[in-house]
Amino acid sequence: MSEIYDIGYRHYDGPRLGRGHTTRALAVHSLRGVFGLGRPARSKLVPFSLAAIMVLPAIVSIAIMALMRRAGMSYSGYAVIMQAVVAIFLAAQAPTVVAPDLRFRVLPLYLSRPVTITEYVGAKVVAMTVALYALLAVPLTVMFAGELLIDLPGPPRTKEYVGAMLTGLLLAVLLAAFGLAIASLTPRRGLGVASVIALYLLASASVPIMYSTLLSAGNDAAARWAWLLNPFWLVDAVQVWVFGTTPNSEGGYPGGPVSFVIVVLLIAAAMAALALRYRKAASR
Amino acid sequence: MHILDTEGLTKRFPTVTALDGLTVTTGPGVTGLVGANGAGKSTLIKILLGLLPPTAGGARVLGLDVTTRGADIRRLVGYMPEHECLPPDVSATELVVHLARMSGLPRTAARERAADVLRHVGLAEERYRPIGGYSTGMKQRVKLAQALVHDPKLILLDEPTNGLDPRGRDEMLTLIRRIGAEFGISVLVTSHLLGELERVCDHVIVIDAGRLLRSSAIGEFTQATRSVTVEVDEGTQALAERLAELGHGVAPHGRMLLVEVTGPDTLDAIRDATADLGLCLIRLERGRQRIEDVFRETAGV
Secondary structure, eight states: OOOOOOOOOOOOOSOOOOHHHHHHHHHHHHHHHHTTTTSOHHHHHHHHHHHHHHHHHHHHHHHHHHHHOSOOSOSTTHHHHTHHHHHHHHHHHHHHHHHHHHHTTOHHHHHTTTOOHHHHHHHHHHHHHHHHHHHHHHHHHHHHHHHHHHTOSSOOOHHHHHHHHHHHHHHHHHHHHHHHHHHTTOSOHHHHHHHHHHHHHHHHHHHHHHHHHHHHTTOHHHHHHHGGGSHHHHHHHHHHHHHOOOOSSTTOOOOSTHHHHHHHHHHHHHHHHHHHHHHHHHTO | OOSEEEEEEEEEOSSOEEEEEEEEEEOSSEEEEEOOTTSSHHHHHHHHTTSSOOSEEEEEETTEETTTOHHHHHHHEEEEOSSOOOOTTSBHHHHHHHHHHHTTOOHHHHHHHHHHHHHHTTOOGGGGSBGGGOOHHHHHHHHHHHHHTTOOSEEEESSTTTTOOHHHHHHHHHHHHHHHHTSOOEEEEEESOHHHHHTTOSEEEEEETTEEEEEEEHHHHHHHOOEEEEEESSOHHHHHHHHHHTTOOEEEETTEEEEEOOSHHHHHHHHHHHHHHTOOEEEEEEOOOOHHHHHHHHHHO
16 A cells, blocks of 8 residues: 655755746746636637637638739738737737736735736736737738748738738737726726727727718818727828838828827826736735 | 844824834744734734835844845745635646746746645645635635745744634644744734634734734743633532632632632642532633733733
8 A cells, every 4th residue: 555655844945036037937827828728628719719710811811822823911901900809809818817816816925925016017918918919920920921832923022021010019019008907997807808898899980980970071181090099000000101001091091100109108008007006906 | 033023113004003113023933913903913914025115113024124125025935815815717736836936936846846835734636626616724725835835934824714614723723833843934923813823823922003012922921821710510609618718819700710820739729629529620721811811911001
């Protein structure tokens, strides 16, 4: 018969790693949480289905390139066309990153360790950004790889691909910061999902209406500003300004760096909101 | 070396003063921090963790100043909060491994330590199941395990027996005693019941309304209780009279008698008196001092 011997308490005298290690570990942990890795299958269903839907147009596009020998979907327009899927992903998964720690009051267990509140929030934003960026970058990269393999006549659209990848990163940071700021306001996950999706619907449904109303009033310049109220068109405007791509909106955007300035201000505002929210949560 | 020492430690919130000029030192071992709810115990713990700046005065933990070396303190100290703090959808193993990494342990070390510590607190196979399905006692063990996983020099336990049934309470107290004695980790444990801490502490600090009422070794507390409870089957009255005749301080206490102990001969006298009267002695118990007694004593002085 085997017997388990109690060998008594053993002290730990191995290495204790610094802030870089803990912050990275927290970011990876949160990122795994976004995709439901290490959780029951139920938690993986939504993120992976949405990720699969994101890749579908890229695959169709490769098929078009291979069979019809002509360019498929544009890289620069991918995020705008697929914006509903990205928004649903953000709404569904942002609360899983921040809500449980607030709702079940896990935060004190972090703060009683060498982890600071800034590192905690930073790791969460990084995790959500990486998740959103993966959602955007994977289909773009699949499509680009397809284009290179099929070898269409004429040079590959490398510049457009690189531009879309870079603006995708900007979009991911903006959405992550905003999504987490909104989701962190309520410890209830369901409410968080509803708030993010409601805000997105408001921004996406109202914008074309505002545009056409202003246009029919003969105010063309003001109408173009309406597009900047939606984060996807806003970042598209940055892409148009930086990379000179075709606008993915009717009538184009206001020119110049104004869209970029707005993006930077919005990211700063969302980060400030997160900092305030967590300063309050930490003092509880 | 002092495990912790405070000097005129004061914390004022806009509406209340939580700590008022608290000066206290403790050495290694298990220290009990006793006070009624709202006496300032949790505030003191937050200050000791370097999470709350004191209004005045200062405090040091393991020789490190709480206002300047907070991060270093949190590396060497474990904390078990009073409130519920566990996410229900992860397993105990997963949570404790993750929190070990948050304390700076590398991945493999975190796994080993988590398994070790969960075994020490007495969580077996259930540690792989989601915490949501655990009993209160099991949850308290997980909370204790996460405080121990990085092998701290000192752990701060805020009301660890809260919400436990008598058996769970006993097991938790035994565990705390083991942590202090066998694991060689100093413990600061808060409670609003002095009687409960008597069993496990080397030293007890009593605070009330943020002030120090008393800080002394546990032996002095029990010495201070100079009374025994005597219970006899019948003839309580006769025994009381006999003892009073012999010059002992006797007070009836329900069906029992409280007898003031002046020395070992008091106990002999009780024994002889019951034997002489032919009474059936049911109980002869040293009086257990409760927090109220300390309050009364201090008020008397």
